[in-house]
Amino acid sequence: MNPSRISKLFARCRAENEPALIAYITAGDPSLERTVSLVEAMELGGADLIELGVPFSDPIADGPVIMRATERALANGASLAGVLEVARRIRERSQIPILLFSYLNPLLSYGFERLAKDAVAAGVDGILMTDASVEEAGKFVPTVRAAGLDTVFLAAPTSPIERLKQVAAFSSGFVYLVSRTGVTGVRDQVAGSAAELVEKMRTVTDLPLAVGFGIAKAADAAAVAKIADGVVVGSAFVRIIEGCDGSPELESKLESFTRELKVGAKAGRA
């Protein structure tokens, strides 16, 4: 099988000693239509990979910012089928890697066979399941991988080494390291536990490692870029989207914020 867009991205980043900037957005907030242009803005600002959040009614791993985004998206009628349509429209004009970021139930409801087929057709590159441990989601991995999609799993500061090995074994493309215990959301400081987790993870896998949760500004991005292959930013973007309430300046604001983060991340490697 050819290397995936995600693998190619990280190979290029490693070759050029550049950190990958991974941008999360809740699809459908403020509308599915608008998500397409917001992603375009983030790509212009320097995002290297898009995590397209599938809204779910009961997002247990998310803090208030993404919870509210999810509620807005669902109120606007967003569904997994709609999110795949967003991916298809992004793919029409861009080769940016797209990772579906979802709680398990909307995927189960859609059906994994059908999802794998439709996701590939839409130009999606991989799937991350927020609330699915490798024990439970392992059974879906062969179907998803057989279609040519990457499966990205989360590793946490609470994961002992045996679990980290499992997480790595079920992951492809990269591994998503959660910087600290807790829900998604902006924090004043990125926890020191991230560095420790990166170090432990490096002993069990050669896969690229991205660190997320709580990264909100250029300095955070720089700190993470020093230790990891990728920097994930989520709630900070969603907060800007919420603050702009659909105003026409939203795209330019997102683009310039993305650029700030990218500059910060690169500075971490300088």
Place this chain on the structure above:
Amino acid sequence: MTTTSQPDSGGHFGPYGGRYVPEVLMNPLEELEQAYYAARQDPSFQAELASLLKDYAGRPTPLYFAKRLTETLGGAKIYIKREDLLHTGAHKINNALGQILLARRMGKKRIIAETGAGQHGVATATVCALFGMECVIYMGEEDMRRQRLNVFRMRLLGAKVTGVTSGSRTLKDAISEAMRDWVTNVGDTHYLLGSALGSHPYPLMVRDFHSCMGIEARAQILEQEGRLPDQIIACVGGGSNAIGIFHAFVPDTSVRLVGVEAGGRSLEPGEHAARFAGGSPGVLQGCFSYVLQNGDGQISLTHSVSAGLDYAMIGPEHAFLADQGRAEYVPCSDADALAAAQTLARTEGLIPALESAHGVAEALRRAPNAKGEVFIVNLSGRGDKDIDIYRENFKELDEPESN
């Protein structure tokens, strides 16, 4: 049928149950499971729990023959398992005592819990007071409104009650908020989950802590009737009181196990919480089981006059028992539950919790056509907390001249 060897090592009851949580919680759940298995084998743990259940909570509870109710209905003999007599007014204290001992054993300093009707919140606040632990209870704002008395009781006991404003502002949203707290404070905090729900080991552990109800009832009915009952009837929200009284009877295949779900205003989507009448298997809050959801896999809003049954998912062991045909599940409407509460009050002098009234209603429906049978109804809680709702629904009794 291998119902007695459930769950498997991953916490699965057939296909249901398991652990569907963010990775952060996987190791804490494994630690909890190990601590629980060790405690289960530890005679000193079991002795301390047994002593508290007896001297503090008031076990064993009586199995009471409801003579007037039986005569009125003219069919099955109806026995009532009097969990309403327990300290704090419901069965929830069984599990709260078990889990607080476990939390202490694990060195946890802080307890969090969700509550719907407030009964589990009150039980948790009570055991936290008893053991001097910090206690935070998450409760949907809609439930805080309809169960004000229990909110006050929790606060009087020293607990902090945190209102939850997301979603439908009921039990489901309170659980999500408690999970968010746990994911953040997992080091020093034990999540004292109150129903046979969530991720392994909770459904197993909560069932075990409540299995005393069925063990007692089985011995009591054998003593009083000299035989096993024909039907055991219990209300099912998450399903803790039902699984607690069912469990000892699962191998007795002649005994029909009847779970009663909240039929709400109607069986239209959003109007009820009857998972077997409109739900399908899915994942919610750490567990795979029957859940009310729409075609996109979004969890549906629910309604029940009873806050304790107002929840979109049923516990995984119930889903398994239903699939196996070992237990049957039926809905009961708000109106039937309210009417049954009044009937029980007037024939036996027992005012049931609204949750338990759903089970009573099903017994009233079945008994007239079951002459010669013996029923056990689990009266899982008493109705003090529901007096405001009864007042709203029996307005004619609340007039100055009514008599």
